[in-house]
Amino acid sequence: MSVAMSASDITRALTRISHEILERNNGSHSLTLLGIPTRGAHLALRIAGIIEGIEGAAVPVGTLDITLHRDDLRTRPPRPLMPTKIPRAGIESRSVVLVDDVLFSGRTIRAALDALGEIGRPKDVQLAVLVDRGHRELPIRADFVGKNLPTSRSQEVKVHLSEIDSLDEVLIEEGGTQ
Amino acid sequence: MKHLLSISDLSKSDALGLLDTATELARVSDGPMKKLPTLRGRTIVNLFAEDSTRTRISFEAAAKRLSADVINFSAKGSSVSKGESLKDTAQTLQAMGADAVIIRHGASGAPHRLAQSQWMTGSVINAGDGTHEHPSQALLDAFTIRKHLSHGENDLAGLHVAIVGDILHSRVARSNVLLLNLLGAQVTLVAPPTLLPVGVEHWDANISFEFDDVVGNVDAVMMLRVQQERMQELYFPNAREYSRYFGLNRDRLKKMKSHSIVMHPGPMNRGLEITADVADSARSVIVEQVSNGVSVRMAILYVLLAGAPIEMGSLL
Amino acid sequence: MNKNIFHLKGGSLASGEKRDVVISEGIIKEIGVSITSPEGALVLDVSDSIILSGLVDLHTHLREPGKEDSETVRSGSRAAAKGGFTAISAMANTSPVADTAGVVEQVFRLGKDAGYCDVFPIGAITQGLHGRELSEMGAMADSAARVRIFSDDGNCVSDPMVMRRALEYVKSFDGLIAQHAQDPTLTLDAQMNEGVVSSVLGLKGWPAVAEEAIIARDILLADHVKSRLHICHVTTAGGVEIIRWAKSRGMNVTAEVTPHHLLLTDELARSYDPIFKVNPPLRTEKDIMALREALCDGTIDIVATDHAPHPAESKECEWQEAAFGMLGLETALSIVQKTMVDSGLMNWVDVQNRLSIQPAAIARYQSQGLEVRVGNRANLTVINPGKSWKVDRDLVASRSRNTPFHSMDLPGVVTETFFNGRATLLRGELVQEMSS
Numbered sequence A: 001m002s003v004a005m006s007a008s009d010i011t012r013a014l015t016r017i018s019h020e021i022l023e024r025n026n027g028s029h030s031l032t033l034l035g036i037p038t039r040g041a042h043l044a045l046r047i048a049g050i051i052e053g054i055e056g057a058a059v060p061v062g063t064l065d066i067t068l069h070r071d072d073l074r075t076r077p078p079r080p081l082m083p084t085k086i087p088r089a090g091i092e093s094r095s096v097v098l099v100d101d102v103l104f105s106g107r108t109i110r111a112a113l114d115a116l117g118e119i120g121r122p123k124d125v126q127l128a129v130l131v132d133r134g135h136r137e138l139p140i141r142a143d144f145v146g147k148n149l150p151t152s153r154s155q156e157v158k159v160h161l162s163e164i165d166s167l168d169e170v171l172i173e174e175g176g177t178q
Numbered sequence B: 001m002k003h004l005l006s007i008s009d010l011s012k013s014d015a016l017g018l019l020d021t022a023t024e025l026a027r028v029s030d031g032p033m034k035k036l037p038t039l040r041g042r043t044i045v046n047l048f049a050e051d052s053t054r055t056r057i058s059f060e061a062a063a064k065r066l067s068a069d070v071i072n073f074s075a076k077g078s079s080v081s082k083g084e085s086l087k088d089t090a091q092t093l094q095a096m097g098a099d100a101v102i103i104r105h106g107a108s109g110a111p112h113r114l115a116q117s118q119w120m121t122g123s124v125i126n127a128g129d130g131t132h133e134h135p136s137q138a139l140l141d142a143f144t145i146r147k148h149l150s151h152g153e154n155d156l157a158g159l160h161v162a163i164v165g166d167i168l169h170s171r172v173a174r175s176n177v178l179l180l181n182l183l184g185a186q187v188t189l190v191a192p193p194t195l196l197p198v199g200v201e202h203w204d205a206n207i208s209f210e211f212d213d214v215v216g217n218v219d220a221v222m223m224l225r226v227q228q229e230r231m232q233e234l235y236f237p238n239a240r241e242y243s244r245y246f247g248l249n250r251d252r253l254k255k256m257k258s259h260s261i262v263m264h265p266g267p268m269n270r271g272l273e274i275t276a277d278v279a280d281s282a283r284s285v286i287v288e289q290v291s292n293g294v295s296v297r298m299a300i301l302y303v304l305l306a307g308a309p310i311e312m313g314s315l316l
Numbered sequence C: 001m002n003k004n005i006f007h008l009k010g011g012s013l014a015s016g017e018k019r020d021v022v023i024s025e026g027i028i029k030e031i032g033v034s035i036t037s038p039e040g041a042l043v044l045d046v047s048d049s050i051i052l053s054g055l056v057d058l059h060t061h062l063r064e065p066g067k068e069d070s071e072t073v074r075s076g077s078r079a080a081a082k083g084g085f086t087a088i089s090a091m092a093n094t095s096p097v098a099d100t101a102g103v104v105e106q107v108f109r110l111g112k113d114a115g116y117c118d119v120f121p122i123g124a125i126t127q128g129l130h131g132r133e134l135s136e137m138g139a140m141a142d143s144a145a146r147v148r149i150f151s152d153d154g155n156c157v158s159d160p161m162v163m164r165r166a167l168e169y170v171k172s173f174d175g176l177i178a179q180h181a182q183d184p185t186l187t188l189d190a191q192m193n194e195g196v197v198s199s200v201l202g203l204k205g206w207p208a209v210a211e212e213a214i215i216a217r218d219i220l221l222a223d224h225v226k227s228r229l230h231i232c233h234v235t236t237a238g239g240v241e242i243i244r245w246a247k248s249r250g251m252n253v254t255a256e257v258t259p260h261h262l263l264l265t266d267e268l269a270r271s272y273d274p275i276f277k278v279n280p281p282l283r284t285e286k287d288i289m290a291l292r293e294a295l296c297d298g299t300i301d302i303v304a305t306d307h308a309p310h311p312a313e314s315k316e317c318e319w320q321e322a323a324f325g326m327l328g329l330e331t332a333l334s335i336v337q338k339t340m341v342d343s344g345l346m347n348w349v350d351v352q353n354r355l356s357i358q359p360a361a362i363a364r365y366q367s368q369g370l371e372v373r374v375g376n377r378a379n380l381t382v383i384n385p386g387k388s389w390k391v392d393r394d395l396v397a398s399r400s401r402n403t404p405f406h407s408m409d410l411p412g413v414v415t416e417t418f419f420n421g422r423a424t425l426l427r428g429e430l431v432q433e434m435s436s
């Protein structure tokens, strides 16, 4: 097990991502952030906080649960649904930034795009992730990446956030019997 | 959870999990929702050996919103009503590859028989069996009560619900008594003594023969349908006398607490157990119960069918 | 070696005395300590076992004529032999109903042909079991079957006037009216005992009072006309009380209890498995305790099986569609040992009384239910009470498999049954051909 990102690495990465989002979108007026539960939701809130600090105005932030759209439901016991909370203004004609902790196969994001499609038709959709660990199985890439982390398939990337895990860190663990 | 046969099989966290799932599904359904892909490729059979258009349609809508393939196997003209045995029917459904059977049946325990026999391997969902239980109805009732009265609490602790009418023959009452207790609510059954089962004193419920004593003290009044033929079976003298003592009318509605709600599983006998003005009053959540029914049934299908098949899990 | 000379070596009589028993020429030839084996005798070491007078059942449903796929007189007789019975009483609810001399003689002859035990037909009280006109009870009594018990079992004779006439009519030939006590209007469509379990399961309740009201009425009627009344399968604590009262007043009533009502309760219905559906229904723990006490103190005179075979399709269905009834012959003695002997309520003398001597006396079966004494007909049952066995519905001698005791471990293995001096069951195996 090794530490891939420390708490200050994470903070720095989120600050950089926030600036990049603002730059790409010419400010925050058209932005809506949607975090993918569980940890993506907390990251989205943090990014929204940083953006508000920079811009001086609140940015709409919500959550988007993708469970109902997963293509691997039948491989595991049923999972509880996480809340989907769309900001009151909706997503119609907004620039939606999906936020997740780790980008891996891309299947989660595929499901998120499907879930988003049920809700409305945004102007465009962008993707921000804390860690991109490679091994994509779908033609999906992130627009904003905290850190590119080369891994082998058997390794596991664990993101801990202080909101749920009592501290911020990203760990790489050697896989057991995957 | 593989089957939903009786509320007594649920733990409190199972029940809350179903309600929470239904809450999320209702939120998704509120949007301009088309279809969720969640149960794509799953085959669900509606085996209705007894007429109940409402429940069948509700389950069918739930299954279709989750993209399951739905096969309706209904009573009229089907072999179930012509005396083909339940076993033969089950084996047919098995051969058709049913992942789940939603069964409505006139015989109490028929869903248990399906689930416990070796006749089929899919999930069994009880959509009302004889005078035994109707778990999905109780879940949608609890969902409705929670939405209106729980003040953000997870369960129904501190609430008091009156169930009024033909308790003896009511599967809705049996499931509701179990679920409301599981979720922390207090239950009072109101009925003439003839329409209470022998043994009811062992249920977790207060008993009253006086609707007027109860109506002002509860947070929800759940009226049960009274079948006309009960009069011929001597359970009460006539409709007028029944309405006078056990019907919900405007006078009784006035006695209710200001926040309390009126419920009915439907279909209603307007003028018998409930007057038309009460059924259509602002207190009535009867129409909302129907729409909540779809979300709750989606949640049941999701919890039972979305994950890995139970058999597969046990192999790991 | 002569096939029909047996030396039972080292066994105990019901009293507990260790005695050898020699069977020959159809009778008990010799009883003593350490007898020398007679020439040609088959010597059986029964030193762990008890030798009882052959068991007598007053309540057996054979399905012949009419439903031979469920049971025949022969298959039922074999089940009886396997359970230690040397006499059974074939209930009248066959198709056609045993309400004429012709039908009872047919059943009687089929029993003789099978040769495993005495098969005494019971005649219907009313024609077609409809509860209206009396059947030809005199002709049945006079027939070769010499019927003495009459019953509409399965149906209750609910009309008090019909019941009164029947009780009076059978007096002329010392007949016995055996009543299935069940008020029909109080039990319309009833499915199981009415109580807390039925309230939860939503199965229509069968109140105890529906049984007790008929018991009380019939006891008063029988006493009024000074006839003999037998109450079939008593199941309730209240019924026991009424019979106890009647006996304390010297009224001429006898009663039976089934093995299943001594052991199983209505809690089993929670499975909705109709294997536990029976008429009268399984009752509560409290009733079971009252029944055991009553069997012990003699308020209930006998155990009768109410052996009721049904084909698989009658039980592989919804509870309310299923047939009432369960198998009983092959498990009866073990259940009685489990509930009455191993619990310390009764000894083996009591068992012999309740399952052999008393039933034969009530039914006037002269050649049955005799003490194990030299010169008596050799109708004997040998049970090893120290051994246990697992009930397997696939191994029953009955043609049907509807035993509620499947996979249960029961005490007491019946190893030998002797009927008129011939072994019908030997070392736990049915003798394959008995007809002479």
Ligand SMILES: [Zn+2]
Pocket: C153, C154, C180, C232, C233, C279, C280
């Ligand atoms: Zn009977």
